[in-house]
Amino acid sequence: MSDTRKDRCKPYACRIQxxxxxxxxxxxxxxxxxxxxxxxxxxxxxxxxxCSGIDLEKRYLPEEKQPSGKSKK
Incomplete structure (x- = not known):
């Protein structure tokens, strides 16, 4: 069921643009x-x-700035 109105990543795509x-x-x-x-x-x-064109393996931020709970703050 791929309804673009409910695409959870669409707001992020709009922010990129x-x-x-x-x-x-x-x-x-x-x-x-x-x-x-x-x-x-x-x-x-x-x-x-x-997400069709997103490289899931490519990190855009250095390790210390990653949003996961593992980063140094």
Missing amino acids: ACLSKNNYQEDKCLDVLEDMRQCCLKWHKVSVC
Whole structure:
């Protein structure tokens, strides 16, 4: 049941577009937003249409800035 209205990663995809647009499409200015999208896709990639082009293995943030509970704060 892939209803795009219920795609849990769509808000992250929209944030990526907004961030890239705001920053002249410089990906390095949106790494935190890209990582948020990757984290969503790690969980929902099997049902999210938005995750079709996301490389789940590519981390966008350095290890110490990862949103998992394992990072140093």
